[in-house]
Amino acid sequence: MASESVVLVKRYQSTQRLIHWLGVPTFLTLLISGVVLIASPLAPLAAGGITRQIHRIAVVPFMLLPILYVVLNPKQAMELLKESFTYTRDDIAWFKHMPAYFLGRTKGLPPQGRINAGQKLHHAATFMMFNFIAWSGFVLWFGKGQLGYDVLAITAMIHDLSMLGLTVLMIGHLYFTLVYDALTGMLRGYVTKEYSEMEHPKWVEEKPENQFIVKEKK
Numbered sequence: 194m195a196s197e198s199v200v201l202v203k204r205y206q207s208t209q210r211l212i213h214w215l216g217v218p219t220f221l222t223l224l225i226s227g228v229v230l231i232a233s234p235l236a237p238l239a240a241g242g243i244t245r246q247i248h249r250i251a252v253v254p255f256m257l258l259p260i261l262y263v264v265l266n267p268k269q270a271m272e273l274l275k276e277s278f279t280y281t282r283d284d285i286a287w288f289k290h291m292p293a294y295f296l297g298r299t300k301g302l303p304p305q306g307r308i309n310a311g312q313k314l315h316h317a318a319t320f321m322m323f324n325f326i327a328w329s330g331f332v333l334w335f336g337k338g339q340l341g342y343d344v345l346a347i348t349a350m351i352h353d354l355s356m357l358g359l360t361v362l363m364i365g366h367l368y369f370t371l372v373y374d375a376l377t378g379m380l381r382g383y384v385t386k387e388y389s390e391m392e393h394p395k396w397v398e399e400k401p402e403n404q405f406i407v408k409e410k411k
């Protein structure tokens with residue numbers, strides 16, 4: 194049986210992938226239980242306090258997973274945070290190209306580093322929304338009975354709008370993952386060299402050590 198050499202590029206470590214995938218059911222549990230708690234037509238489902246308990250239990254991994262990221266992958270966590278808030282001229286050019294990118298067109302795509310400008314925006318917004326949700330959530334949890342109605346109402350609005358923001362971001366995130374077939378990076382930890390050179394050419398050039406060769410049976 195003949196075999197062919199294929200060049201792959203290491204993208205995510207196993208601990209990064211584990212944290213990402215534990216984060217998805219955690220987020221969905223918070224979202225679904227949260228909707229049940231605030232939507233009056235779903236009030237019968239929230240009766241008995243079980244939904245509130247589920248929502249509060251899911252807060253534990255929601256808070257712990259980013260901390261675990263910093264503990265297990267401090268270098269990657271800092272890199273992610275720094276890159277998400279640093280925008281270059283190529284990123285501005287990338288945003289101009291975004292309507293075509295949205296439609297799956299990559300001809301003339303401005304060169305990008307490890308994460309493209311759209312991912313930077315997604316990750317930065319995720320970081321900010323996470324903070325809004327966590328702080329407002331704790332105020333709602335522990336502030337009842339101590340804070341006035343107006344303060345609690347504004348806090349609930351911040352909490353709910355931030356969760357809505359994260360949900361919209363997740364839909365966009367899912368859309369681009371599927372359109373550009375990016376899932377292997379987060380599932381198996383590597384992507385093809387062709388994909389990396391199209392999406393992240395500056396990163397491929399900067400980090401040639403991430404590339405490795407595998408033999409595929411034909």
Ligand code: HEM
Pocket residue numbers: 204209213216217220273308312316319359363366367370375376377378379
């Ligand atoms: C089923 C749902 C999801 C899928 C299929 C998915 C898929 C992916 C993929 C493929 C990547 C890697 C992209 C790359 O090559 O750089 C990624 C990264 C990331 N995703 Fe998701 N994702 C999902 C849900 C979420 C949710 C709900 C959040 C946050 C609320 C999220 C936040 C992130 C972040 C922050 C990264 C960057 C991770 C890092 O650099 O360590 N994802 N996702």
